[in-house]
Amino acid sequence: SPSLEAQISAISDDIAYNNHDIQDGIRAEMFSLSELIEINFFKDIYRSHKKFIKKNNKDILIYQIIRDSIDLMVKDLIKNTIYNIKKNKIKSLNDVCNLKSPIVCFSKKYLDIEKEIKFFLKSKMYNNKDVLIKNNKGKKIIKDLFLSIKKKPNKFLTNDQLKLNKHRAIADFISGMTDRFAINLHRNL
16 A cells, blocks of 8 residues: 555645635636535535625635635544544554555545545536646647757756756756746747
8 A cells, every 4th residue: 555645645635636626616617606516515515604604705605615625624534544543453654554455545425525526627627628728738838848948958957957867857847837937938949
């Protein structure tokens, strides 16, 4: 099974990315709040806040929903991890390493919620025609940047950066760019 650090990192990324993408999807009007609350998990959170927040303040309502979603997911993760530690009689790091199944994971209920959220995002956002077009443009920009920098790497990177692994250094350089910087550099190259 993956290391404890890898388990924590992967599930933390899932929580962050899913919730961030939900917020972005609503802001970009790829789906509406009413579509989101078709998912029972979000409907329950929405109901707990709608009476306290005026209807015309959708931004605060969305913020509360995302905040509570993250909170509930993290609480389930902690509770289920403690349960897994007890169930598997974990006493040492060695016990964790010898375990075949992940120790840091959601409960069955939250695994199902996560699947439903991922399916929702895939159908409403990730497979959206405009998003796919932008992703393809982004891939082309990254590929072009990599090939251009590879031709004249010393223009962008030091010899120390390049001597260990030239391709890795170029990839790291590109991954550290903001979108705007990458687009402008691509335009200038």
